[in-house]
Amino acid sequence: MNKEMRLQTITKLISEHEIKTQEELGLWLHNSGLQVTQATISRDIRELKLIKVPSKEGSLKYSFKVNQDHFISEKLRHKLKDALINMEVINYFVIIKTLPGHAHSFGALLDSMELDGKAGTICGNDTCLIICRSPEESERIKQQIEGLQE
Incomplete structure (x- = not known):
């Protein structure tokens, strides 16, 4: 899978689920059929400009900067x-x-x-x-x- 498809998958996952850690994002990507390293996930998070915001339970989750x-x-x-x-x-x-x-x-x-x-x-x-x-x-x-x- 190419980078653009991976970024689209991450965008969809972040939009639909409360993902709190890079490890959790890695599991969601694995369940979606993608094998990625922690370094790749970290670069993708930076490229998508994801930030941490409070979740419904009060912990932090990944979100898009526009929500700020x-x-x-x-x-x-x-x-x-x-x-x-x-x-x-x-x-x-x-x-x-x-x-x-x-x-x-x-x-x-x-x-x-x-x-x-x-x-x-x-x-x-x-x-x-x-x-x-x-x-x-x-x-x-x-x-x-x-x-x-x-």
């Missing part, structure tokens, strides 16, 4: 409450003014979020610049961020 968007939004919500001075749109840009020393953490949170229309961020000490793909998308991104403040 809620946690990132919560962190950004708190950061907006604690350190935002103001935010404005100028053409293709959203300019976020923060308390001194907070712009980089805004940038890191924004970079880890999937915001349609965002090309990237540039941050200084107290200013975070979001570069957008169109003026309309910059206004929409600003509204999306403001929506987190409510």
Whole structure:
């Protein structure tokens, strides 16, 4: 079985089951007819960007990074409450003014979020610049961020 099929199998297994360890994932793959080494499983986990999140029972299980968007939004919500001075749109840009020393953490949170229309961020000490793909998308991104403040 080629790598892409193996990654698809892992994606399906992680989506359908609460897999907590690499050894458990190896057993599921073995039961699916795949013989893989621990090193291969480890590389596949990195490539799929799997992370550990709390399971229903409270232990940790593998999940996909996209499931962290809620946690990132919560962190950004708190950061907006604690350190935002103001935010404005100028053409293709959203300019976020923060308390001194907070712009980089805004940038890191924004970079880890999937915001349609965002090309990237540039941050200084107290200013975070979001570069957008169109003026309309910059206004929409600003509204999306403001929506987190409510």
